[in-house]
């Protein structure tokens with residue numbers, strides 16, 4: 001389906017939800033003098049991810065990220081300025097960015113207990129034992145094996161990694177980034193939600209294109225799960241049809 005035709009099939013509210021992820025005048029930006037610190041942190045986090053592997057990185061704790069950086073000279077210890085910057089990002093109230101979601105992770109050092117999670121085969125991602133994992137199994141059996149887990153449990157470094165990369169892609173606009181990805185202390189991935197996608201669709205699974213798949217339409221009909229970020233959600237986050245609300 002071409003893009004114009006596809007947009008024609010969308011509701012006007014879905015289109016305005018997409019438009020709301022455009023920069024507005026009251027956006028907060030990374031200041032010029034913070035840019036080197038920001039980029040240095042983003043790079044170190046990326047290097048830690050490479051060092052521990054993306055599967056392990058999903059549930060790595062903040063303290064273990066710092067240790068990994070410190071013990072590998074190719075990465076290098078986080079400096080006091082970098083630590084302060086990360087803490088500031090973690091503990092600041094994201095209201096100022098137009099993000100109104102609930103805080104899900106109390107402390108930057110909050111750990112994910114390995115006993116509480118299970119790795120889902122062939123995905124590199126984890127789910128919490130119990131309700132999340134059982135719901136996922138049920139979803140796959142109802143929708144089919146063409147659906148799979150694209151993102152599960154995320155620890156603080158993982159959410160920080162996604163958030164910093166998103167800020168980079170917006171050219172340093174923290175507010176804009178916060179409306180398309182939850183800030184590090186506010187992700188429901190840290191407490192049970194997960195993302196699903198269609199096999200073979202890669203990055204398109206995290207775009208509005210996902211609603212054109214038959215997998216999405218089957219998913220919509222399931223009564224035991226729902227969508228976390230619907231069109232015009234009160235949290236201020238873009239429409240995310242791939243994100244399954246669990247808790």
Ligand SMILES: [Zn+2]
Nearest residue numbers: 189194195243
């Ligand atoms: Zn998600």
